[in-house]
Amino acid sequence: MTSGAGTSDELKALLPIEAADRLQSLRLVEGRAILVLDASGLAPAARDGLEAAVKAALEPAPGVSEVRVAMMADKAAPAAAPAAAPVAAAPAPAGPRILAVGSGKGGVGKSTLAANLAIALARMGRKVGLVDADIYGPSQARLLGTEDKRAVAHEGRLVPLQSAWGVPVLSMAHLSKAGQAIAWRGPKISGALVQLLEAHWDGAELLVVDLPPGTGDIQLTMLQRFRPAGAVIVSTPQDLALMDAARALDMFAKGGVPVVGVVENMAGYACPHCGEVSDPFGSGGAEAAAKEMDVPFLGRIPLHITIRREGDAGTPTAAGDSPQAEAFTTLARQVAGWLDEAA
Numbered sequence: 001m002t003s004g005a006g007t008s009d010e011l012k013a014l015l016p017i018e019a020a021d022r023l024q025s026l027r028l029v030e031g032r033a034i035l036v037l038d039a040s041g042l043a044p045a046a047r048d049g050l051e052a053a054v055k056a057a058l059e060p061a062p063g064v065s066e067v068r069v070a071m072m073a074d075k076a077a078p079a080a081a082p083a084a085a086p087v088a089a090a091p092a093p094a095g096p097r098i099l100a101v102g103s104g105k106g107g108v109g110k111s112t113l114a115a116n117l118a119i120a121l122a123r124m125g126r127k128v129g130l131v132d133a134d135i136y137g138p139s140q141a142r143l144l145g146t147e148d149k150r151a152v153a154h155e156g157r158l159v160p161l162q163s164a165w166g167v168p169v170l171s172m173a174h175l176s177k178a179g180q181a182i183a184w185r186g187p188k189i190s191g192a193l194v195q196l197l198e199a200h201w202d203g204a205e206l207l208v209v210d211l212p213p214g215t216g217d218i219q220l221t222m223l224q225r226f227r228p229a230g231a232v233i234v235s236t237p238q239d240l241a242l243m244d245a246a247r248a249l250d251m252f253a254k255g256g257v258p259v260v261g262v263v264e265n266m267a268g269y270a271c272p273h274c275g276e277v278s279d280p281f282g283s284g285g286a287e288a289a290a291k292e293m294d295v296p297f298l299g300r301i302p303l304h305i306t307i308r309r310e311g312d313a314g315t316p317t318a319a320g321d322s323p324q325a326e327a328f329t330t331l332a333r334q335v336a337g338w339l340d341e342a343a
Contacts, residue, residue: 056191104244145314
């Protein structure tokens with residue numbers, strides 16, 4: 001074993017559950033992690049997915065330069081097995097429900113809204129966890145003041161980090177070095193999402209998932225493996241953001257995920273000197289778009305320097321009692337009501 005590399009037991013703790021259950025042997029030789037898995041009963045597509053999930057879990061580990069996976073089976077998978085069989089079954093109904101927070105484009109304040117929505121729901125007595133699914137650009141560790149913490153694994157699953165605001169959180173920022181670029185292709189990205197969502201969310205009844213912008217691999221994996229109970233779409237009032245928000249709505253509709261509603265973020269700016277309200281991103285666009293697309297409009301969150309300052313400081317606005325915090329509380333009440341009715 002190469003000096004400085006992790007131990008085989010440490011690598012076993014990083015494996016996804018479906019791989020750990022099928023593991024026959026794992027060795028670490030000169031930086032190469034060599035695994036033998038029992039692939040009995042798996043269709044070819046499921047084998048490929050299992051291998052991708054293992055590599056996504058182990059390749060980022062310290063001391064690992066390469067991951068080799070050997071599949072052993074007593075007999076071939078049944079011919080009738082579906083070609084697109086998932087690697088593992090979807091979470092049991094008793095697990096936490098998922099609320100996806102998405103947007104068609106970046107820069108609309110989706111992560112800030114997701115963090116404050118989770119905290120506002122927690123203050124209402126809901127047992128909420130927060131998943132930062134933006135693998136390339138994670139920000140929830142900063143927003144919840146947990147940047148200096150690192151996640152560990154227990155029994156093959158990650159353990160969420162407790163924030164000071166009563167909301168456990170997991171992010172790629174808790175698994176990588178500060179400032180490190182995550183340059184991964186689709187299978188590794190999807191594997192990372194699986195690790196985050198299948199963590200030890202013990203006691204959580206709801207997971208607020210901060211999705212990356214767009215409609216890519218993360219969103220597809222979410223829809224295929226972790227059916228959200230609902231989705232909140234975030235947009236600024238300007239036309240460019242609304243165009244992409246419509247695409248996000250279409251994606252959830254095609255995936256059979258009900259849309260809780262649309263939130264208009266950065267809506268209205270009150271000058272701190274004269275008090276005059278202006279609309280640098282426009283006004284009412286998201287409400288009009290929601291009406292046109294026949295989905296609920298959940299309200300507006302103002303463009304306010306307090307929200308920006310408190311987010312950067314890791315002390316989210318919704319944890320306080322300012323007028324800006326009330327905007328998030330009002331949003332949380334609507335979302336909670338929708339979830340209760342849907343249940």
